[in-house]
Amino acid sequence: MKIRDITIRAGRSLKQAKARTLLTSFAIGVGAFTITLSLAAGVGGRAYTDQIVSANTNVNELSVTKAQPTKQKGPQKYSSSTSNISNPLFSAEPLTESDIAVIQKVDNVVSVSPNYNPQIKYITRAGQDKYVASISTFSKSVTLKYAAGSTSGDLSDNQIILTEQYVTALGFADNQDVIGKTVEIVADKLSAPILNPETKTFTYMVVAVSSKSGLAFRAQSSLLVSNSSAKNLYDYINFGTRGYGKFIVAAVQVNGEDKAQSVKDELKAKGYDAQTAADVLGVINTFINVLQGILLGFGALAILTSVFGIINTQYISVLERTQQIGLMKALGMSRRDVGRLFKLEAAWIGFLGGAIGSGLAVISGTIANPLISKALDLGDISLIVFTPINLIIVVIGLIVVSIMSGILPARKAAKLDPIEALRTE
Amino acid sequence: MIEVKNISKTYGKKDNVFKALTDISFSIPDGASVAILGKSGSGKSTLMHAMSGLDRPETGEIIIDGKNILTLKQKEVDKFRSSKMSFIFQSFFVQANESCYDNVSLPLEIANLSARTRRKKIEAALEAVELIDKMKSRARELSGGQKQRLAVARAIVNSPKILFADEPTGNLDSVTGEVVENLLFDYNKKNGVTLIIVTHDADLAKRCDIQINIKDGNIESIKRNK
Ligand SMILES: Nc1ncnc2c1ncn2[C@@H]1O[C@H](COP(=O)(O)OP(=O)(O)OP(=O)(O)O)[C@@H](O)[C@H]1O
Ligand SMILES: [Mg+2]
Numbered sequence: 001m002k003i004r005d006i007t008i009r010a011g012r013s014l015k016q017a018k019a020r021t022l023l024t025s026f027a028i029g030v031g032a033f034t035i036t037l038s039l040a041a042g043v044g045g046r047a048y049t050d051q052i053v054s055a056n057t058n059v060n061e062l063s064v065t066k067a068q069p070t071k072q073k074g075p076q077k078y079s080s081s082t083s084n085i086s087n088p089l090f091s092a093e094p095l096t097e098s099d100i101a102v103i104q105k106v107d108n109v110v111s112v113s114p115n116y117n118p119q120i121k122y123i124t125r126a127g128q129d130k131y132v133a134s135i136s137t138f139s140k141s142v143t144l145k146y147a148a149g150s151t152s153g154d155l156s157d158n159q160i161i162l163t164e165q166y167v168t169a170l171g172f173a174d175n176q177d178v179i180g181k182t183v184e185i186v187a188d189k190l191s192a193p194i195l196n197p198e199t200k201t202f203t204y205m206v207v208a209v210s211s212k213s214g215l216a217f218r219a220q221s222s223l224l225v226s227n228s229s230a231k232n233l234y235d236y237i238n239f240g241t242r243g244y245g246k247f248i249v250a251a252v253q254v255n256g257e258d259k260a261q262s263v264k265d266e267l268k269a270k271g272y273d274a275q276t277a278a279d280v281l282g283v284i285n286t287f288i289n290v291l292q293g294i295l296l297g298f299g300a301l302a303i304l305t306s307v308f309g310i311i312n313t314q315y316i317s318v319l320e321r322t323q324q325i326g327l328m329k330a331l332g333m334s335r336r337d338v339g340r341l342f343k344l345e346a347a348w349i350g351f352l353g354g355a356i357g358s359g360l361a362v363i364s365g366t367i368a369n370p371l372i373s374k375a376l377d378l379g380d381i382s383l384i385v386f387t388p389i390n391l392i393i394v395v396i397g398l399i400v401v402s403i404m405s406g407i408l409p410a411r412k413a414a415k416l417d418p419i420e421a422l423r424t425e
Numbered sequence: 426m427i428e429v430k431n432i433s434k435t436y437g438k439k440d441n442v443f444k445a446l447t448d449i450s451f452s453i454p455d456g457a458s459v460a461i462l463g464k465s466g467s468g469k470s471t472l473m474h475a476m477s478g479l480d481r482p483e484t485g486e487i488i489i490d491g492k493n494i495l496t497l498k499q500k501e502v503d504k505f506r507s508s509k510m511s512f513i514f515q516s517f518f519v520q521a522n523e524s525c526y527d528n529v530s531l532p533l534e535i536a537n538l539s540a541r542t543r544r545k546k547i548e549a550a551l552e553a554v555e556l557i558d559k560m561k562s563r564a565r566e567l568s569g570g571q572k573q574r575l576a577v578a579r580a581i582v583n584s585p586k587i588l589f590a591d592e593p594t595g596n597l598d599s600v601t602g603e604v605v606e607n608l609l610f611d612y613n614k615k616n617g618v619t620l621i622i623v624t625h626d627a628d629l630a631k632r633c634d635i636q637i638n639i640k641d642g643n644i645e646s647i648k649r650n651k
Binding site: 327419 | 474477479480499500503504505506507508510511512514518520522523527531532534535536537539540
């Protein structure tokens, strides 16, 4: 008997038992739904982190920290040489000026810029209120979306990039109005005696306004100045304090992407930890993969349950149709073809379940995507991305699982004695 | 030519053995119509099942066209049945949910015929039993007589050499029963098909060339009409 004819007959007998077929298919559909969604979320998530990382990091850039003492139980013992930055539980040994000098000398290192995070007091402008703000270092390699203005390569030392929120707060008419205007940043010298505080006003010209972007996490709410401006601010604020000249992390520019690994290895030998953009991506992706794995596990569990559903339905189907099976065998249908008929019925159930489940997943994913993007403020980025290949794999995978579930009932049908079968009335 | 040689069939084991057929032998020429007669439980169906290779008796030979079908492999027996034999049963066994067309199509599908070659044969068979106008109807919508006519169409569609009918008129009233009988005998005469009818209707048996009377698993008598 031709496979095509068997397939048609298998489909027809399923149509006869509509309710039962649909219910069994739904059970598989639940699994298909979960798996399709988790695959899509994995694809979307990885693509998203990939974009984030490439938008916020530079392939020529390493982020370097001092190698931390491994496995430290309890708080660290104090000694006059240890100088922890702030947190006593998370004691990170900082990089110092001498470390920076060491790193600078490593082959293929172009520049080392410690991560200055100047803690300014406020930002303001003549006749306006004062606002809290955080300052970060501008980096060419970071992709920014500009609501107004732009930068030609690097920032010069008196320039600043504002974020949209500060435009109206500081009393400007609109984004365009800010460009070329000046703002004032006021900072405290931390080492000044409490009774005799020292403050200084730094003036910057606004060259651009950055708008919110789903990708830019580093520059989301920080105002950006050039590296040397940040150092200026930092020096003024922190000079004379215990933490001065100590940095948790430094950005190291290397001479080409292919050099990143060798620099990383050399830094490691010298007692530093270095992370490339790929490392950062790897860490985030591992996290996504674990989450995806958990979701896939739930899907697999749902499918495992539905396997018993298929076996059960198919056994009932064989029992109900003993007479039909007997007739087919009497007419000379081979055992193999009888077995195939029931396996193909199971395949139909799997196909239906897979199609229903992944179809619903695509529909709900498509509906949910803009909602998720809106809730997480991602702009036009989709976190759930369906790829045709994944959908095909899910459906085919379920067909295969269903056929395997159908093997036992199919065997029962194939073994049926036609005389016995035709006696049942 | 069908030769039945020393067929014995027992059911049950040890303490509970039951001899359904004891040492049955006879032969049937090609194109003959044969009635297997006997009381209920005498072993008629058992004999028919053995002759068609559905059942395997412990001893004896069934030789059809020079081949002992009892020594063939299951696959070959299946093929033999699909290409040379067909069946009509007392309780029709048509598939109620399927259309008449699909019911008749089944033996052709089993015989591996393409959809195109099937069409003509199915239509011819439905024409022969006057059910062509019901081609698309579901079998459950048919009356008992129509169902058995559909079963006849299914039995003749693949031009078999041997047609087995196990009490084909048993579930029908005498008028519709006669319609089905006429169909079978017409087909037997026109096409030279060997027709083997299991029955306990003496009138039906009289229309056959050969009457084989079975009693308690033994041949009581064989009558050849001429
Ligand atoms: N599977 C079986 N197990 C045990 N005994 C069986 C089995 N099949 C048939 N028999 C017995 O064999 C005998 C012959 O049965 P068979 O079906 O051939 O009778 P029959 O002549 O066709 O009767 P009927 O006219 O009622 O159909 C019966 O006594 C029956 O009980
Ligand atoms: Mg019988």
